[in-house]
Amino acid sequence: xxxxxxxxxxxxxxxxxxxxxxxxLARRIGEPVAVALGSGAGDxxxxxAEHGAVxxxxxxxxxxxxxxxxPKVDALQAAHEAVSPAAVLVPSSAEGKEIAARLALRLGSxxxxxxxxxxxxxxGPVATxxxxxxxxxxxxxxxxxxxVITVKPNSAAVEAAPAAGAVESLSVTFSEQATGTKVTGRxxxxxxxxxxxxxxxIVVSGGRGVNGxxxxxxxxxxxxxxxxxxxxxxAAVDAGWYPHTNQVGQTGKSVSPQLYIANGISGAIxxxxxxxxxxxxVAVNKDAEAPIFELVDFGVVGDLFDVVPQLTEEVKAR
Ligand code: FAD
Numbered sequence: 001x002x003x004x005x006x007x008x009x010x011x012x013x014x015x016x017x018x019x020x021x022x023x024x025l026a027r028r029i030g031e032p033v034a035v036a037l038g039s040g041a042g043d044x045x046x047x048x049a050e051h052g053a054v055x056x057x058x059x060x061x062x063x064x065x066x067x068x069x070x071p072k073v074d075a076l077q078a079a080h081e082a083v084s085p086a087a088v089l090v091p092s093s094a095e096g097k098e099i100a101a102r103l104a105l106r107l108g109s110x111x112x113x114x115x116x117x118x119x120x121x122x123x124g125p126v127a128t129x130x131x132x133x134x135x136x137x138x139x140x141x142x143x144x145x146x147x148v149i150t151v152k153p154n155s156a157a158v159e160a161a162p163a164a165g166a167v168e169s170l171s172v173t174f175s176e177q178a179t180g181t182k183v184t185g186r187x188x189x190x191x192x193x194x195x196x197x198x199x200x201x202i203v204v205s206g207g208r209g210v211n212g213x214x215x216x217x218x219x220x221x222x223x224x225x226x227x228x229x230x231x232x233x234x235a236a237v238d239a240g241w242y243p244h245t246n247q248v249g250q251t252g253k254s255v256s257p258q259l260y261i262a263n264g265i266s267g268a269i270x271x272x273x274x275x276x277x278x279x280x281x282v283a284v285n286k287d288a289e290a291p292i293f294e295l296v297d298f299g300v301v302g303d304l305f306d307v308v309p310q311l312t313e314e315v316k317a318r
Pocket of ligand 1: 266267268286303
């Protein structure tokens with residue numbers, strides 16, 4: 001069976017959920033071989049093996065933390081040479097997409113970004129994407145070279161599938177470009193204690209209808225009762241009510257959670273572009289004609305200041 005390289009996103013050995021989703025999808029098209037880099041790479045092996053990695057290629061070097069993406073591209077290229085995989089899968093983060101694009105260029109391959117599903121095809125893996133502001137769903141495959149595919153978080157349910165997970169150390173020679181741009185400092189964002197927006201299973205968003213920064217407290221209260229991330233429409237962000245890092249949409253972040261709850265958001269095409277692939281969509285809006293109701297699974301026509309606190313109390317009571 002063909003091997004599929006999976007780039008491991010981890011923090012000091014703790015594997016992040018999008019990588020486990022990639023391993024689940026990789027098993028549909030071959031045998032996953034994980035590539036874990038940087039500090040704690042070796043500590044990822046047990047988790048990766050539990051989720052189907054037949055092999056874990058590791059390389060710990062300071063360059064991965066001290067420099068930008070090129071050392072990681074060098075390592076993936078080395079892994080590609082060692083394994084000759086049927087595909088390379090990378091999580092669809094900003095960094096993941098840069099790694100994928102650079103790797104595809106090196107390999108002379110085609111690249112597919114932001115896939116929301118993946119299946120085996122007669123002529124290689126077939127990726128599903130949501131395109132043109134989510135107006136169309138397309139299926140595509142790479143027709144040149146080894147397919148390099150980035151997959152959006154929450155595109156697959158994580159399934160455990162114990163495998164050998166044999167750890168092998170990867171031999172990497174860093175290119176001249178690898179040390180071209182040095183990271184001179186890192187300032188971690190103040191933690192809200194909420195999950196990362198693009199990876200959260202539930203997202204609770206607020207729009208212009210929230211009517212003020214202080215009123216986002218009721219959106220946050222609902223989010224916290226559900227263990228959710230908080231999102232915002234551009235109107236709310238432009239008004240200065242919520243940080244830009246939380247904007248969902250065409251010029252914000254693209255989310256695909258199990259549950260998306262839109263409060264006081266009209267459902268403009270640019271907002272939909274960032275959330276339309278959510279599995280279940282709920283909207284609270286006082287205007288029954290709001291376009292958001294065209295795409296919801298459940299809609300509440302009502303004032304969010306009445307509905308959202310009731311919903312929060314109901315969730316807390318369970
Ligand atoms: P509105 O459209 O004003 O809707 C507010 C809604 O709240 C209304 O439906 C109203 O009925 C409802 N409401 C009001 N009060 C209440 C209440 N008390 N209870 C319940 N409901 C209430 N937008 C994004 O979100 N993300 C993007 O990334 C993005 N990118 C863009 C890129 C470009 C190039 C352009 C041109 C636009 C972009 N926009 C984006 C903006 C987009 O077109 C809309 O203007 C924006 O999404 C509207 O935000 P909203 O739904 O919060 O506000």
